[in-house]
Amino acid sequence: MIRLHTLGLAGALALLATVSAHAEGGDKAAGRTLVYTCAGCHGVPGYANAYPDYPVPKIAGQNEQYIINALNEYKSGDRTYPTMVAQAQSLTDQNIKDIAAYLSSITPTK
DSSP states (O other): OHHHHHHHHHHHHHHHHHHHHHHHSOOHHHHHHHTHHHHHHHTSTTOBOSSSOOBOOOOTTOOHHHHHHHHHHHHHTSSOOHHHHHHHHTOOHHHHHHHHHHHHHSOOOO
């Protein structure tokens, strides 16, 4: 009987850990609605900035944690590209997680 209770407790803890981890992560559906402004630069094939002249990176399919880190660095000012700083400062921590969850889940285009 003790073994059955222990097994039940272990199962409940595993379920709780899974739910907690998911609750802290991003929501792909919410992220999909937030990336519309990102697509204006990051979604255009062959797009490059006029000044400074460099190709705009494609972010579809990028690693989720990389996107979270990059947006948080723009938000804090550790990265300084003005357009991205302005965009990131308008995002909540949950927005950033949602965007990263969505972008990391899609297949990059060539």
